[in-house]
Amino acid sequence: MSAIVPVPPNTLRRAGRRAGDWAPAAAVLVAGILVWQGLVTAFDIQRFLLPKPTEIATALRENWTFLRHAALYTFGEAVAGFVVGSAVAIATALLLARWRPLGRALLPYAIAANAIPIIAFAPIFNNWFSLVSPIPKIAIAAVLVFFPVMINMLRGLTSVHPSSIELMRSYAAGEAATFRRVRIPNSLPFLFSGLKVASVLAMIGAVVSQYFGGLRTTSLGLFIKEKAALALFPEAWAAIVLASVLGVAFYLAIVLVERSVLRWHPSVRGARAG
Amino acid sequence: MVARRGVRGVLAFAAVLIGLVALWEGYRAIGQATGLTWPFPVNERSMPHIYEILGQLFQPSRRNGPPLVTVLLQAALFTAREAALGFVLGASTGFVLGIALAHSRLLERGLLPYIVASQTIPILAIAPMVVVWLGAGLFSVAIIAAYLTFFPVTINTLRGLRSADPRAHELMDSYAANRRSVLWKLRVPASMPYLFTALKISAPASVVGAIIGELPSSIQGGLGGAILNYNQYYITSPASLWATNVVAAALGISFFGVVLLAERLVVHRAPEHVA
Amino acid sequence: MPRPAAVSLGGVSKHYAVPGGPGVTALAPIDLDVHPGEFVSLIGPSGCGKSTLLRIIGDLVQATEGQVLVNGKPAHQARLDRDYGIVFQDPVLYDWRTVARNISLPLEMLGWDRQRRASRVAEMLDLVELGGFEGHYPWQLSGGMQQRVSIARALSFSPALLLMDEPFGALDEMTRERLNGELLRIWQQSGCTIVFVTHSITEAVFLSTRVVVMSARPGRVIGIVEIDVPQPRTVDTREEPRFFELVTAVRERLRKGGAAEAEAQAEAELLLVEEER
Numbered sequence: 001m002s003a004i005v006p007v008p009p010n011t012l013r014r015a016g017r018r019a020g021d022w023a024p025a026a027a028v029l030v031a032g033i034l035v036w037q038g039l040v041t042a043f044d045i046q047r048f049l050l051p052k053p054t055e056i057a058t059a060l061r062e063n064w065t066f067l068r069h070a071a072l073y074t075f076g077e078a079v080a081g082f083v084v085g086s087a088v089a090i091a092t093a094l095l096l097a098r099w100r101p102l103g104r105a106l107l108p109y110a111i112a113a114n115a116i117p118i119i120a121f122a123p124i125f126n127n128w129f130s131l132v133s134p135i136p137k138i139a140i141a142a143v144l145v146f147f148p149v150m151i152n153m154l155r156g157l158t159s160v161h162p163s164s165i166e167l168m169r170s171y172a173a174g175e176a177a178t179f180r181r182v183r184i185p186n187s188l189p190f191l192f193s194g195l196k197v198a199s200v201l202a203m204i205g206a207v208v209s210q211y212f213g214g215l216r217t218t219s220l221g222l223f224i225k226e227k228a229a230l231a232l233f234p235e236a237w238a239a240i241v242l243a244s245v246l247g248v249a250f251y252l253a254i255v256l257v258e259r260s261v262l263r264w265h266p267s268v269r270g271a272r273a274g
Numbered sequence: 275m276v277a278r279r280g281v282r283g284v285l286a287f288a289a290v291l292i293g294l295v296a297l298w299e300g301y302r303a304i305g306q307a308t309g310l311t312w313p314f315p316v317n318e319r320s321m322p323h324i325y326e327i328l329g330q331l332f333q334p335s336r337r338n339g340p341p342l343v344t345v346l347l348q349a350a351l352f353t354a355r356e357a358a359l360g361f362v363l364g365a366s367t368g369f370v371l372g373i374a375l376a377h378s379r380l381l382e383r384g385l386l387p388y389i390v391a392s393q394t395i396p397i398l399a400i401a402p403m404v405v406v407w408l409g410a411g412l413f414s415v416a417i418i419a420a421y422l423t424f425f426p427v428t429i430n431t432l433r434g435l436r437s438a439d440p441r442a443h444e445l446m447d448s449y450a451a452n453r454r455s456v457l458w459k460l461r462v463p464a465s466m467p468y469l470f471t472a473l474k475i476s477a478p479a480s481v482v483g484a485i486i487g488e489l490p491s492s493i494q495g496g497l498g499g500a501i502l503n504y505n506q507y508y509i510t511s512p513a514s515l516w517a518t519n520v521v522a523a524a525l526g527i528s529f530f531g532v533v534l535l536a537e538r539l540v541v542h543r544a545p546e547h548v549a
Numbered sequence: 550m551p552r553p554a555a556v557s558l559g560g561v562s563k564h565y566a567v568p569g570g571p572g573v574t575a576l577a578p579i580d581l582d583v584h585p586g587e588f589v590s591l592i593g594p595s596g597c598g599k600s601t602l603l604r605i606i607g608d609l610v611q612a613t614e615g616q617v618l619v620n621g622k623p624a625h626q627a628r629l630d631r632d633y634g635i636v637f638q639d640p641v642l643y644d645w646r647t648v649a650r651n652i653s654l655p656l657e658m659l660g661w662d663r664q665r666r667a668s669r670v671a672e673m674l675d676l677v678e679l680g681g682f683e684g685h686y687p688w689q690l691s692g693g694m695q696q697r698v699s700i701a702r703a704l705s706f707s708p709a710l711l712l713m714d715e716p717f718g719a720l721d722e723m724t725r726e727r728l729n730g731e732l733l734r735i736w737q738q739s740g741c742t743i744v745f746v747t748h749s750i751t752e753a754v755f756l757s758t759r760v761v762v763m764s765a766r767p768g769r770v771i772g773i774v775e776i777d778v779p780q781p782r783t784v785d786t787r788e789e790p791r792f793f794e795l796v797t798a799v800r801e802r803l804r805k806g807g808a809a810e811a812e813a814q815a816e817a818e819l820l821l822v823e824e825e826r
Binding site: 444445455459463466541542 | 604607608609628629630631633634635637639641643644645646654655657658686688
């Protein structure tokens with residue numbers, strides 16, 4: 001028997017295949033960046049149309065201290081709004097699932113209310129809570145988060161297979177036990193669906209609500225708006241890139257939590273097996 | 275039977291409305307009585323009476339001007355045009371893109387990561403710039419709405435096109451169906467529920483996009499401009515800003531309602547099972 | 550009504566390659582002739598490849614080796630010429646189409662005009678006794694009714710051959726027996742050849758002119774039982790002595806096949822042990 005353990009052909013092939021999967025995307029990315037840089041240099045496209053990636057990087061570096069502070073503060077507002085909104089949403093969903101008639105009556109209204117442009121309330125919140133306070137931004141983020149999370153969770157709590165409920169009844173289990181053992185576990189995939197959507201909304205909500213005003217030193221949104229108005233686009237893009245990165249990071253954090261909490265779910269299982 | 279359900283629906287609607295009004299006026303009454311200042315001070319300025327808000331609609335919007343409701347409805351129409359244009363552009367682009375991606379694995383692997391990544395750029399955040407680049411106007415605001423629409427539609431169309439039962443595909447094989455028949459007779463109809471899910475999300479999003487798009491360059495004619503405008507007069511006339519928000523809310527809900535109606539007509543599916 | 554098709558299988562086998570392993574042989578070489586107008590059932594234990602064989606006949610799956618002739622042509626051509634209709638265990642109806650439009654689906658694909666389609670759909674609904682349900686949607690019908698729609702759809706373009714993959718497997722016994730009777734009637738009225746896959750011995754014997762018994766994987770034909778019970782067969786047929794004899798004969802064949810498999814398996818294992826020693 002040889003002492004060297006050969007790499008099983010499967011693993012290599014699988015790794016190669018995965019790299020191959022990404023080749024087209026990578027090719028597009030490289031091509032895209034090159035084309036971008038090339039076009040802007042070659043045609044001397046005015047800076048305010050599309051700044052070169054290098055210019056954005058420079059702007060990012062030059063304004064780093066400010067941007068870092070403002071971005072983290074804004075991110076904080078988003079996270080705070082997310083937490084508050086989700087908590088209220090989960091509590092509401094549990095209540096509405098427990099008292100069905102109420103839930104059934106209110107669900108269509110919740111769905112309709114979700115269609116209201118919440119962001120339009122930013123000026124009113126600014127008037128309620130003071131322009132320079134973070135609370136209006138947190139409130140907007142919270143309301144934006146509330147609806148998708150509540151609706152998804154409610155759907156998850158109620159779309160249980162009737163047989164599961166009958167099984168619990170046969171064990172003479174009360175409502176609370178049924179909730180704990182059947183409805184809540186069933187609702188988790190739905191909940192995470194909602195949380196993922198909400199995480200994106202929270203960040204956007206925080207940034208955009210700052211368009212209506214806020215404290216200069218802590219508002220990424222205000223920075224973007226002002227730089228854009230002055231046609232200082234590299235700076236504005238730098239701020240946006242930062243906001244995007246934080247938004248994606250937030251989303252990925254939720255995905256990670258989902259992976260560990262929902263280890264049993266086919267959508268997560270399948271990904272692992274692949 | 276249908277009539278009874280209709281009557282019950284109307285009663286429920288009335289009940290919810292009354293409940294909300296009661297909640298509002300109740301909170302305000304208690305707040306004023308107890309001098310509540312947290313989370314926000316409760317007074318005539320922060321919480322005008324509901325009837326004041328509604329009444330304001332029929333007041334002149336400015337001295338010797340037309341009634342507020344007319345101004346707001348015109349603004350709503352203005353914004354609606356932008357949102358609708360963007361919505362239609364985004365939805366059709368998304369749909370076509372979804373079909374293209376479903377047919378070519380190469381296209382999918384090359385483009386899908388960017389389509390997903392495009393959504394990490396908060397379009398609302400770059401609304402200021404978009405509108406400046408393209409010149410303030412109907413089209414540039416519509417682009418924002420289109421951007422918000424095309425992603426969910428693309429993703430959901432792609433998923434929907436792939437959602438048909440493999441045996442339904444086998445059936446098509448047994449008919450020696452060509453690709454086009456399979457697409458239009460099987461895959462596209464199967465994708466309709468998914469498509470409408472996306473449309474239900476993007477319709478109100480288009481309205482939001484249009485409002486935000488109007489802000490930076492202060493496009494005057496739309497709801498975004500109206501909000502900025504009445505925000506300035508909040509001290510003297512809080513009800514006006516509230517009224518503007520009510521109209522904006524109605525716009526969002528009606529866009530959603532139209533899609534809902536279209537869905538009822540197009541999608542015939544078994545009713546969902548709820549336990 | 551077109552002439553019913555004959556199906557001829559010569560040395561047909563199916564092998565699935567598995568990366569990093571010897572692979573799986575689903576079907577060992579199979580020779581089988583189905584005569585025009587026959588009703589042939591394929592029966593065997595789970596996993597014996599009978600569904601695969603059906604799909605090979607329909608050119609939905611390609612055989613690894615061997616030749617398949619349907620209606621005198623290679624299976625591929627027969628599919629392109631739409632010489633057969635197929636019915637699955639699942640009705641596979643399109644949710645978004647009414648019953649009538651589901652039945653007319655193949656007709657649309659064949660380019661029939663609206664009037665011709667409408668009259669054929671009406672004919673078919675009468676044939677499967679679902680007149681009046683044209684405008685219903687699949688989810689408004691029971692399982693048995695949906696399956697009848699599926700049969701109507703398969704027969705709508707009068708194919709020479711009908712392939713059926715455990716079509717009544719999901720239904721209860723009584724509905725099943727009733728649909729068996731109806732299927733025989735439909736068979737005689739349409740005059741096509743039918744190849745029918747089933748798990749149920751009584752169903753196979755009741756419906757067929759011949760029952761082909763298959764072994765466990767790799768599937769092989771281990772016996773063909775001629776069913777000489779006269780047509781028309783009715784509810785009473787199931788209680789006749791000859792019926793029971795035939796059912797027993799098929800069952801015996803299946804068991805022997807299973808026993809033979811177990812023996813072959815044991816022998817193979819013995820050989821392996823010998824080798825290692």
